[in-house]
Amino acid sequence: MVNALSKSWSLAISAVFLSVLPLVLPDYYLYLATELLIWALFALSLDLLLGYTGLPSFGHAIFFGIPAYAVGIILTAGYPLIVALLVAVVAASLTGLILGYLATRTGGIGYIIVTLLASFAVFLIAFSWTNLTGGENGLYISRAGTLAALSTQAAYAIVAVSTALIFLGARWLVRSNYGLLLVGIKTNETRAQAMGYNTQLYKFQITIVSAMIAGVAGVLYALLARSLSAELVGPELSTEAVIWVLLGGTQTLLGPMLGAALFILIKQALNTIRAYPIFLGLLFIVVVVWAPSGLLKLPKGLWKSFRRRNTR
Amino acid sequence: MHILKTVGVSRSFGKFTAVNAVDLHILATGIHALIGPNGAGKSTLLNLLAGTLPVSSGCIYYEGRDVTRLPIHARARIGISRSYQVVTLFAGLTCREAMQLALQRDLSVAAWLSPGPMRKVREDADELLKAVDLFDVAEVDTAELSHGLQKHLEIALALANSSRLLLLDEPMAGMSISERVVLANRVRALAKDRAIVLVEHDIDMVMSLADTVTVLHNGAVIASGDPADVRADSMAQSVYLQAGKAC
Numbered sequence: 001m002v003n004a005l006s007k008s009w010s011l012a013i014s015a016v017f018l019s020v021l022p023l024v025l026p027d028y029y030l031y032l033a034t035e036l037l038i039w040a041l042f043a044l045s046l047d048l049l050l051g052y053t054g055l056p057s058f059g060h061a062i063f064f065g066i067p068a069y070a071v072g073i074i075l076t077a078g079y080p081l082i083v084a085l086l087v088a089v090v091a092a093s094l095t096g097l098i099l100g101y102l103a104t105r106t107g108g109i110g111y112i113i114v115t116l117l118a119s120f121a122v123f124l125i126a127f128s129w130t131n132l133t134g135g136e137n138g139l140y141i142s143r144a145g146t147l148a149a150l151s152t153q154a155a156y157a158i159v160a161v162s163t164a165l166i167f168l169g170a171r172w173l174v175r176s177n178y179g180l181l182l183v184g185i186k187t188n189e190t191r192a193q194a195m196g197y198n199t200q201l202y203k204f205q206i207t208i209v210s211a212m213i214a215g216v217a218g219v220l221y222a223l224l225a226r227s228l229s230a231e232l233v234g235p236e237l238s239t240e241a242v243i244w245v246l247l248g249g250t251q252t253l254l255g256p257m258l259g260a261a262l263f264i265l266i267k268q269a270l271n272t273i274r275a276y277p278i279f280l281g282l283l284f285i286v287v288v289v290w291a292p293s294g295l296l297k298l299p300k301g302l303w304k305s306f307r308r309r310n311t312r
Numbered sequence: 313m314h315i316l317k318t319v320g321v322s323r324s325f326g327k328f329t330a331v332n333a334v335d336l337h338i339l340a341t342g343i344h345a346l347i348g349p350n351g352a353g354k355s356t357l358l359n360l361l362a363g364t365l366p367v368s369s370g371c372i373y374y375e376g377r378d379v380t381r382l383p384i385h386a387r388a389r390i391g392i393s394r395s396y397q398v399v400t401l402f403a404g405l406t407c408r409e410a411m412q413l414a415l416q417r418d419l420s421v422a423a424w425l426s427p428g429p430m431r432k433v434r435e436d437a438d439e440l441l442k443a444v445d446l447f448d449v450a451e452v453d454t455a456e457l458s459h460g461l462q463k464h465l466e467i468a469l470a471l472a473n474s475s476r477l478l479l480l481d482e483p484m485a486g487m488s489i490s491e492r493v494v495l496a497n498r499v500r501a502l503a504k505d506r507a508i509v510l511v512e513h514d515i516d517m518v519m520s521l522a523d524t525v526t527v528l529h530n531g532a533v534i535a536s537g538d539p540a541d542v543r544a545d546s547m548a549q550s551v552y553l554q555a556g557k558a559c
Contacts, residue, residue: 177416177424177433180405184413187402194362194396196388196417196473 010254018160027152032268034156037163038221039264040257043244044170045213050242051250052174053206054186055103059115060241062099062122063214065233067092068222072139073132081145088219089212096211104203107189116235123234138229147223159220166213170253173209182206183251247287249294258296315340315477315507316361321370322531323356330356332531333370338477343503345510345518348528354511355397355481357528361509362394362479363387374477389417393470394479399462401454407465408450411437414472444468460491467498477507484514496521519543 021033042064049055070091074084103114126133133139147155173179184192185199192199222228231237240263248259266283270276291298316338323331331353338344346354359365361372363384372380379387402410416424416433423429441447446465449457457465463483470478483499484492496517499508503523512518518525519539526536527545535545543549 173425177412177419177430178421180409180413181416181424183405184402184410187404188400190364191396191400191402192413193383193385194364194388194394195414195469196385198383198385 014254015164018164021160022153022156030152030156034152034159034224035221036261036264037156037159038217038224039244039260041163041166041217041220042214043241043248043256043260044167044253045210045217046241046245047250047253047256048170048174048182048206048210048213050245051252051256052179052186053182053203055203055207056108056112056242057103057115057207057210057238058112058242059099059103059117059119059122059235059238060210060214061233061235061237062115062119063092063095063211064218064221064237065126065228065230066095066122066218067215068218068228068232069126069133069139071219071222072141072228075141075145076139085219088215092212092215092218093208095215096208100204100207100211104200104207116238119233119235119238123230126230126233133228133230135230138227141222141226141228143226146226147220148226155224159224162216162220166216167253167257170213174251174253178202243284247284247295249291249296252294252296255294255296259294262295313340314338315375316509317373318361319371319373321357321360321372322368323353323360323365324368329531331360334528334531334533336361336526336533338507338509339524340476340507341503341505342523343499343508343510343521344524344526345512345522346526346528347512347515347518351530352528353531354528356531358394358479358481358509358511362392364394388473388475391474391476392479393473393475393477395463395466395470395481395483397481397485399459399466401457401462401465401469403453403455405454406451407441407446407454407457408434408437410454410465410469411440411472414469415440417473440468440472459486460488460494463487463491463495464498467502471502475506477509478502480508480510482511482513484512484517492517 022030025033042060045063046057046060049057049060067088070088071084074087075081099115099118102118103111106114127135129135143149147158150158174182181192181197181202185197185202189199218232221232241260244260244263245256246259247263248257249255263280266280267276270279273279287295291301293301314337316336318334318336320333320335321331322329322333334357336357346357348354356365360367363379363382363386367380370380371378374387374390374392379390402413405413412433415436419429419433438447438450441450444464446461446468449461454462454465467478467480467483480499483495487495499510500521502508510518510522522539524537525539525542527534527542534547535542
């Protein structure tokens with residue numbers, strides 16, 4: 001009961017927070033907030049695999065970067081936005097189908113290796129296929145027809161509404177009996193199979209759902225930032241996303257979203273210091289040691305230990 | 313009437329033959345026990361029947377249908393359920409959630425996502441938990457149950473979808489005497505309208521519980537029949553005396 005109440009409270013607070021931001025933030029910070037929402041959406045998509053289904057995807061950037069490139073390449077070739085979006089949807093589903101098929105055929109460590117190597121491979125392709133992706137120089141999308149052509153407020157609104165709707169959809173999914181099965185597969189796949197579930201099929205399905213959400217994030221990013229580089233499909237972003245999810249707290253949806261925003265903010269604040277990765281590393285160690293279930297569950301844990309001390 | 317038949321079922325691991333040309337006939341009701349010393353191939357045979365392991369050769373027929381190549385989840389859907397020697401349920405899920413998971417299997421993905429059917433599954437889960445006296449622990453994490461209750465829940469889960477063949481791998485292992493008696497009575501009652509195949513070390517328990525006993529030795533069947541006949545069989549005697557010592 002208290003739990004349900006605190007959950008709807010956190011939803012209401014998030015909604016109010018997101019609607020107030022464009023009223024109070026200057027353009028530069030609002031742009032930053034828009035970008036953070038996109039990364040949060042990407043983190044959410046990874047939580048569906050890593051947090052709920054126990055699939056350690058270490059190549060998740062592929063699902064973000066390929067649709068982003070698809071939009072960039074088609075727009076740069078002079079086609080209208082609608083064509084670019086359609087191609088991005090096709091690219092996202094194909095990527096999900098192929099990688100999902102390959103990765104779910106293996107389990108545990110195999111899944112990590114397949115996804116991580118795929119991320120390396122796609123990174124190398126994006127980096128060296130200069131005619132298509134701009135290679136080392138990257139791909140620049142001209143302003144017309146992108147989110148950058150709109151006001152900062154309008155771009156923010158589009159991204160915030162998409163993120164909120166997808167969040168609500170994902171929340172509904174993980175709270176349904178489908179979500180229950182996903183957690184069942186995570187905790188005991190053998191038994192789920194013995195119960196009569198073709199777990200391979202459901203792991204494949206959720207990989208595609210996750211790929212589509214990551215693809216939406218990638219497309220929004222392409223349309224907002226308009227500058228694409230091979231890092232967007234690479235292993236660095238892939239592994240960083242895993243850290244966001246662990247930092248915020250797996251299997252919570254909201255936690256990984258906050259984890260992504262926090263991590264990127266700290267990174268931006270510290271990047272004038274050359275040794276900034278050390279601080280991010282320290283933060284990660286602190287979380288792993290003192291809040292192993294992630295930052296989102298830290299207040300609850302503290303509150304519990306506080307109450308225990310007081311009732312004693 | 314037989315619910316399950318195996319014809320010359322074998323399973324090898326490299327050069328070692330764990331199960332050797334076993335012909336098994338399981339009746340549609342009653343308890344069929346598999347006994348034999350350690351390493352006789354009892355658990356391997358059970359895994360072959362459930363589909364946990366593929367056979368090396370031979371055929372398995374369930375209700376007249378060849379299920380030899382059917383994966384475990386497909387066999388579960390046509391009514392073959394199993395329990396495990398070491399009970400590991402769904403850590404992090406409550407008993408109610410585990411029961412929902414068992415019950416929702418035959419519904420569509422659309423139903424899993426719809427509020428109406430979701431509520432129905434939840435209510436059915438509570439009903440079933442009440443029926444097996446587990447409703448008090450509905451909200452408890454399955455990993456936090458006592459060993460006896462876990463075993464109890466495991467069997468309830470296996471039965472949730474009215475399976476017609478229940479494969480129990482050493483259900484009595486690690487249980488106290490009183491827990492054993494409760495479980496034996498429950499298995500006895502369940503066997504009235506379904507087939508139960510039981511792998512068990514406790515020879516006395518098996519002899520009093522089972523309707524049919526098959527004795528395995530080095531992967532092969534050396535005797536099969538009702539407990540009294542098997543007890544009289546001189547070859548089976550030498551083997552299960554050995555097993556008796558091992559326990």
